[in-house]
Every structure is written in structure tokens, then in C-alpha cells.
Amino acid sequence: AVGAWSGLGGVASAIGPLLGGWLVQSAGWRWAFLINLPFAALVVWVTIRHVPETRDEQATGRFDVLGAVLAALALAGITYGLIETGTPVPLIAGLLLGAAFVWVQVRRSPDALVPVGIFRDHVFTAINVVTFIVYAAMGVVFFLLVVQLLVVSGFGPIAAGSAMLPVTILMLLLSARAGELAKRVGPRWPITIGILVAGAAFLWMGTIGEGSSYWLQVMPSVTLFGLGLSAVVAPLTATVLASAQERYAGTASGVNNAVARTGSLFAVAAIPPVVGLVGDAFKKPGVFDAGFEMAMLISAGMMLVAALITVVTIRRNVLAPDEEDENVQS
Numbered sequence: 001a002v003g004a005w006s007g008l009g010g011v012a013s014a015i016g017p018l019l020g021g022w023l024v025q026s027a028g029w030r031w032a033f034l035i036n037l038p039f040a041a042l043v044v045w046v047t048i049r050h051v052p053e054t055r056d057e058q059a060t061g062r063f064d065v066l067g068a069v070l071a072a073l074a075l076a077g078i079t080y081g082l083i084e085t086g087t088p089v090p091l092i093a094g095l096l097l098g099a100a101f102v103w104v105q106v107r108r109s110p111d112a113l114v115p116v117g118i119f120r121d122h123v124f125t126a127i128n129v130v131t132f133i134v135y136a137a138m139g140v141v142f143f144l145l146v147v148q149l150l151v152v153s154g155f156g157p158i159a160a161g162s163a164m165l166p167v168t169i170l171m172l173l174l175s176a177r178a179g180e181l182a183k184r185v186g187p188r189w190p191i192t193i194g195i196l197v198a199g200a201a202f203l204w205m206g207t208i209g210e211g212s213s214y215w216l217q218v219m220p221s222v223t224l225f226g227l228g229l230s231a232v233v234a235p236l237t238a239t240v241l242a243s244a245q246e247r248y249a250g251t252a253s254g255v256n257n258a259v260a261r262t263g264s265l266f267a268v269a270a271i272p273p274v275v276g277l278v279g280d281a282f283k284k285p286g287v288f289d290a291g292f293e294m295a296m297l298i299s300a301g302m303m304l305v306a307a308l309i310t311v312v313t314i315r316r317n318v319l320a321p322d323e324e325d326e327n328v329q330s
Helices: 002-026 036-050 065-083 089-108 116-120 122-151 157-185 188-205 214-242 246-274 279-283 285-313 323-329
Strands: none
Touching: 002 122, 002 157, 002 214, 065 089, 065 246, 116 122, 116 246, 122 157, 122 188, 122 214, 122 246, 122 279, 122 285, 157 188, 157 214, 188 214, 188 285, 214 246, 246 285, 279 285
């Protein structure tokens, strides 16, 4: 199930830039935002009609409004502070709000927005750290690669947006198989090898520059990235769910998704300024090319760190069915 979910997620991630490129080129950039409205309406309708209701019968207390507000304000402050480096005030405010969010969650648990007890499992904590780093690296790549193809390599919007189509195909074909493999051998090595393969793809992407051929440079490196990503996503997500108590399955999924989005958010805000991609750099092919190459090196380095953490911390096969499950199936 997680494999199917991650495969379809990969399809959506690749279709988005392709559809966006076509909209920008044909209808105008505003439609890249307006197109979300009918999709949102469709999702609401499908959810109301077909998603069964579930609830935690042991849940008590009220919705953690304060925690949600503090989390949103902390993310806004930190992100703005990373982008606008002229003053440290937003960054400091964001960090203080983040600290306040953690304090509130500890005080209100287990009825907090994020019940901190789920982090007592070292596998759950470690895999979320890995998620943060991996999605931070991937966020940089997804953001900058399309711009590199537009600004430096001379691709059109549709061609640049379609560059990730191999990832779509591979995620759709391989994600479920990766989930099955991780269930048999454990998630440690599929995740580790997948992360390293994706990191190697980032190094290869760093060679894409002026006049690069799609068939000789872009497609092979993106295909390698797709192979690595296909090996990572399903085992990683399944490990998150399996390492949490069943009653916290929804919370565990929500935490992991929030960690992934936060990693991408912070990296996209922080890394471009670090490598010099600010101001009019996006209009200067030479400057952007140099910054893009450095960003790919940093992203590959983050993947190496994530792989090392996985090897060291993910020791047991949390995806293996226990004896009770096997007896029930028998």
C-alpha cells in the first residue's frame, strides 16, 4: 500500500512541473496557481464520498491550536530569516517560536499536536532525521534543476518541466517492489543504497550546463535519481509507520510528512543564498551555473550524511510481520 502511494506521489511530483511548464508557456504563470483550485475540489469530493472515517477512541483533550500557530509562525520566521539575510531578527524570532513550540508540545503531551512520546522509539526518531536531510537535498534539486535547464541549458518551459518524467515512470514501476523488498530484507540497506544512488545522480546533475544534451546528460542523471528515489520512499515511509504504535499511525504519518516538507522548505530557503544564487543571479547564466554546481555538491553531501545515519541507526527490521500476524494470516 505504501509502495503504491509513493509511486503515485512520484507521478504527481513529475507531472506538476510538466503541467506548470505548459501552463506558463501557453496560458501565463498565474494559471500555475489557479489550476490547483479544481484539483482541490476534486480531492474534497473524493474524500467525502470514499474515505472511511477512523478515530482514536483513546484520544482526549482539545485540538492544539496554540501548537499549530507556534509551528506555523516558527517556520515562517526561520524561512524568511534564511532568505532575507540583511537582518537576524526574523531568524531569531523563528528560532524562539520554535523553542516555544517544543516546550508547549512537551507540556501538553500526549494531547499535543505532536505527542512527544512517539520519539522514544529510536528508529522513529532516526528515520525522521533521515527524512529531513533527504528531502532537504531533493528539494534543492527539484527547485534548481528546472531553472538550470531554463537559464543555462536553453531548454523551453515544457522541455524543462518534462525533465523529471523518468522519475515518474520509475517510481510508478518500482515503488511497490521496493516496499516488498524492504519487508523481506529490512529497510536498512534499501534506504541506504537508494540514498547513495540518488546522491551520485546529484553529482552527475552538477555537470549539466550550457548546451547540455537531454539524452546524454539530463535523462541519464535523472533516471539514476529515479532509481535511487524509488528504492527510498516506500521503505522509509513504511518504517515510520511501523515504528510507531498503531494508535499513532496517523500522527506518525503526519509528523513524517511535515518533516519532509520542512526539510525542503529550509533547504530551498538557505542553500541558494549560500551558493550565490540571489538577486539577478537567475538572469546570469554563468553565475547561475557555478551556483548550481555547488548546490548539487552540497545536496550530494547531505545524501551521504543521511546514508551514514541510516546504516548506524536502523538496525532492526521493523517491517517484518510478527508471529501473531503470521498466525492470523495462516
